[in-house]
Amino acid sequence: IKAGSRTELVEMLKRWDPIDVMQLLVRLRLKQARKLFNWLPANPSIKVIAELRPEYRSLLMEEATQEQFRDILAGLDPEDAADILNGFPEDIAEALAHRLPDVEEVTSRQSYADDSAGRIMARKFVALPMTCSVDEAVAQIRADASRIRKVYTLYVIDEDGRLTGTVELGKLLLAPGTSTLGAIMNRDFLAVSSDTDQEEVLRLAAKRDIRAVPVIDSHGRLIGRISPKQLNRIATEEAAEDMLLMSGVSSEAKANDAILRIVRGRLPWLLTGLIGSSIAAMVVGSFEDQLATAAILAAFIPVTMSMAGNAGLQASTVAVQGIATGNIWSGEITHRLLKEFLAALMNGAIAGSILALLTLLASTLVPIEAPLHLALATSLSLLSVTTLAAMVGATVPLALNKLGIDPAMATGVFITSSNDILGVLVFFLMATTFYLS
Amino acid sequence: IKAGSRTELVEMLKRWDPIDVMQLLVRLRLKQARKLFNWLPANPSIKVIAELRPEYRSLLMEEATQEQFRDILAGLDPEDAADILNGFPEDIAEALAHRLPDVEEVTSRQSYADDSAGRIMARKFVALPMTCSVDEAVAQIRADASRIRKVYTLYVIDEDGRLTGTVELGKLLLAPGTSTLGAIMNRDFLAVSSDTDQEEVLRLAAKRDIRAVPVIDSHGRLIGRISPKQLNRIATEEAAEDMLLMSGVSSEAKANDAILRIVRGRLPWLLTGLIGSSIAAMVVGSFEDQLATAAILAAFIPVTMSMAGNAGLQASTVAVQGIATGNIWSGEITHRLLKEFLAALMNGAIAGSILALLTLLASTLVPIEAPLHLALATSLSLLSVTTLAAMVGATVPLALNKLGIDPAMATGVFITSSNDILGVLVFFLMATTFYLS
Known part of the structure; x- marks a missing residue:
């Protein structure tokens, strides 16, 4: 690796799957990994960063320039960007956050308590009024397609933005085009408030076998959605915490702690x-x-x-x-x-x-x-x-x-x-x- | 509870959510729980059984009559029915399996190795040919709606039944009605063979962030699908195993072992x-x-x-x-x-x-x-x-x-x-x- 010329190497890595690049990086010594990472152009490096575990992201990016940084953060999901910013001292995080396009998205998460639903929710969701017809809903989703990658559930809201029901995508497909969302929606849905503890969110979701959980504020207005990826992450964390606690280690212990x-x-x-x-x-x-x-x-x-x-x-x-x-x-x-x-x-x-x-x-x-x-x-x-x-x-x-x-x-x-x-x-x-x- | 008349009690429980009935049952002594359970008419009891952890199902149903049994098993998902049958001695399991409508579904699972993908997969999936148009696919799903409750991904097969691609429901919604599934399908999909170990299935699914995994036979033909529910179950089992092994207990240890x-x-x-x-x-x-x-x-x-x-x-x-x-x-x-x-x-x-x-x-x-x-x-x-x-x-x-x-x-x-x-x-x-x- 060290012997090969930089250009050749970068060309090769560009053709690799981001997951494989990521797995190569964690096998290198940190210094070499950083160097290699800094060589990568913005586009593949964003994808690599997205695959990395959160703890490594900040490690790897410590030596990146502010310019590179802004490009990478802007290319990531806002949730991931916020996670990275969380790993930095407050003043740097703030300076960086201001340069991002999704400033509001990233910084407002910081206002929620640690381990609360507000902290882990994404603000990307599809919410439509009850009076919207099935055909209109489909058109709306098509228009938003670029912004939202994976949608399985639509959220139905009333005129005040309050969550009134959910519609599974499958149901939308089966319903006649002229019926309204209000008529076909499921009214018996699970929603959590932004200060619900993440453990509780997981418990509720598991009980109901639900894969994404909507988050509402104190007025019942829909403000976010906890993705299946986040739910999986919480589940892994909780299992790990029990094991660590039983062995007499603080539940936040990580293999790469200082x-x-x-x-x-x-x-x-x-x-x-x-x-x-x-x-x-x-x-x-x-x-x-x-x-x-x-x-x-x-x-x-x-x-x-x-x-x-x-x-x-x-x-x-x-x-x-x-x-x-x-x-x-x-x-x-x-x-x-x-x-x-x-x-x-x-x-x-x-x-x-x-x-x-x-x-x-x-x-x-x-x-x-x-x-x-x-x-x-x-x-x-x-x-x-x-x-x-x-x-x-x-x-x-x-x-x-x-x-x-x-x-x-x-x-x-x-x-x-x-x-x-x-x-x-x-x-x-x-x-x-x-x-x- | 003991004092109330049987009819009143059953009427009340019928109106309860199956999950709540389930939680009441596990709080009772086993004898009382069995008695109460036998009082319940077939319909609610099937739903209650579906909510129960597998280990309890066989415990609770030990005293049920063969008639009750057949009704309950027939009402469950074939995967759940197979799990219950697994808990019985072979001769009884066989006698019961023959009385079920989905005989083939339930018994053929037994032929796969423990902890293999074949053992945990469901045979319910939506597979359509590559030449099928988007509109035809939607019509097909509508026709099958009663049989399949939650579909998020369609599987696309060639004329020999080989899996050639997957189509997310969202994509189906966004594509023009006349394009064929072959044109819009994702060809870079994850599939496992029926003898893949369940741990490996979990690792692959987690790496790709995929929530349901198709299972293929040695000829590449689609034979089943591992549901998100099963994937969650594997993940929980794996985490538990590590903890038990570290404490010097066999990894299959359960709190209610003999x-x-x-x-x-x-x-x-x-x-x-x-x-x-x-x-x-x-x-x-x-x-x-x-x-x-x-x-x-x-x-x-x-x-x-x-x-x-x-x-x-x-x-x-x-x-x-x-x-x-x-x-x-x-x-x-x-x-x-x-x-x-x-x-x-x-x-x-x-x-x-x-x-x-x-x-x-x-x-x-x-x-x-x-x-x-x-x-x-x-x-x-x-x-x-x-x-x-x-x-x-x-x-x-x-x-x-x-x-x-x-x-x-x-x-x-x-x-x-x-x-x-x-x-x-x-x-x-x-x-x-x-x-x-």
Whole structure:
């Protein structure tokens, strides 16, 4: 790539599909990608930028000149342009926005709250009066064809601009040309207000199996439309957030965050975990005398803790996932918990037996006092810890959900810590009872 | 609910939205839900069933009579009917399928592999010859209107039934009535074969931003269509699978699995974890003499392990997520790892300082020998463990991905175990060097 002459390369890339150019760019080092990108003439580069993930757009364009910038932004969808501007400091964003043809479109989005329907909606939609006939509607769409690429639903408004109904394109095709939109429109439609949270928009759209959602203001006037592309984006974001929260990372964490953002996103949970494990340390410390008598007991701390952690994480992930997908039959929770309990008991019994065997095996290699008693104590404690941790993991998310707390977030923090503490406590109690007594 | 008379209740539910009835049902105990469901006349119950998640359908219908069954299945979309039949033992499913009007539709799906495009495709689509004019196409769609509810794309086929192009409904509306479909169709379309994996279908559809994907056989003939609803379902499933795999649960785990399925889905990872932590136990055991001298050291095992676990989980989740969403700029991996390293160093330094303070504080309450040395040893070990665990967590998923192994699965199993072992090893080495020497 580096050896080839610039003109040849650009000629070649021009003939490529924008998606392929984009995939080439993200495989290069950032500096080379920027250089290559700056070589591209405006037309293909706009298409490439449109294919790129939003985070990369600003990275790639950091070194572009203001001129290039204006051309590229002007060529993008206003939603995409606004996303890019969002990634810049406010003064630069404003200076750039003023040079754009769709100034109003781009800047007015900034006035809506983050993650609200207003922030993600597009202002491009087809709205027609109720009195419009089917033939007139078709003519209108033909006239607007260049401006609107993909239309599947027409919005019908009254004389004050209030949304009164929707007409699917298929229905328009089937209806006689002289009937009015008011007569054929669907009056039982879904619309959200501009301050509705994007999660709520997604939930409503999914419930009704609707692919584009109209946005109305406080007077019921149609002001925008959330596209299927945006809905997909929200869905992906929401799934990712749950996963990140459960692992104790801030839900906005991205793979290419700056250092301070990484620290900010992870430190709170690390410190909460530190407090939790310090309590576990105090529990261990209170058994110092027993440890001094039988230092071998310390070797079982990692086993107990890792088992408690794993069993708890498994049960809580299934529960969090079940809540998120609505897959939990609320009427059958007791039954569900009973099943979790029995399954954990079985898992714990199997793991406990294996640990007992390993302990007896180890006693033939290194001198261990009363190996049978030790095997009994450790396997019984593994059984109890596994069962206990699974029950905590299965119950806490359901309880938190009932209290209106996001189960994904709380699960990561509290279940791990409480299982750490419970784990060592149960282990030392069992060890004291069955081994040291 | 129980007190009200049956007739009144049924009258009331008939007037409800099927979605609301569905939501009432899942809040009841299973027995009551079944009873109530059996009271409902066929028509509303079909709509309710269509709204229910597939897993619940078979649960709810277990006690329905064969007669009810046939009526309900016949009223559902063939895809939904096939899903329900899939949930039954083969002989019953066959007996039921033969009584359905769409026998062929329902049973032929069973012949495709699990998770293949053939299994999830619908056979309802609008296919017209290339020579068909726009006006004829509109007439054809009108005639089929009752059979097909939502059409957005027409498929254009040649005389052998091979797919040659697609026409968006919007385009049909805009084109002159006399032009042929062959002239206006889009020839650069996406189609998948019936044995394409559903994940691959999703990836292709997402890349092209396409909402319904046509399915062709080995001769290029159009045989089905994957609906937007199915694509959404795949997307949700895929996101859930990653999360479950990372937590060490089989990717097919559901919140309402039977006991043996729960055990089977979780035991392998628990046992792998047991082996990993047994190695950690051996490491601790090899420091038995040091522990006998200073039993207090055992108290720091939980702190070290929990910190290693958390830091590793955080880093690996961000990496797995970044890989899954394509959010990692491949050209910048060294830079990314450097950032992870510096961030982990900062987090480790902060957590280490706090642990040192806690240790010194504890030494004022209980007698601890050489508290300053202990504080130094434990905080340094926390710093190293955090950094090391984060680097393992950030690197392993990337490496596995390069090797073609699903990073989500391997991450859960290997990172936790290796961090457990590394954690205790580093801790005891630090303790021996700075505290016991």
